[in-house]
Amino acid sequence: MVQVDFNSKTPTYEQIQNQIKKLILQKAIRSEEKIPSIRELAYNITINPNTVRKAYSNLEKEGIIETVIGKGTYVTLKAAEIIKETEYIQLKNEIIRLIQKSNSLGITVEEFIVILNNIILEKGTYNG
Secondary structure (H helix, E strand, O other): OOOOOOOOOHHHHHHHHHHHHHHHHOOOOOOEEEEEOOHHHHHOOOOHHHHHHHHHHHHOOOOEEEEEOOOOEEOOOOHHHHHHHHHHHHHHHHHHHHHHHHHHHHHHHHHHHHHHHHHHHHHHOOOO
């Protein structure tokens, strides 16, 4: 389910958060589905339970998971929607940043759009 790269510059708790979000978007974990407990996940990926606790706490603050005392931790009904909205905002901000950088280089918005279209055409339907 979740794996961590101990050589990555991304903190372990962020890797866990990102992977859980990705699994939710891919529908590998569905809304209202129970996810492994903090201890179980920590044991499975051989890390300190406090690291998993931090990841789960952040996901809970975002409204992506919820813990039901005595029952476990579950993906919320609107988790995928919340993740998509957050990702959309981040993508929009990144595009704005790129447009501003292009403008500082003397590239107009129209020229930026042409560059973007050319990249899309070169890559076909771009999937990474």
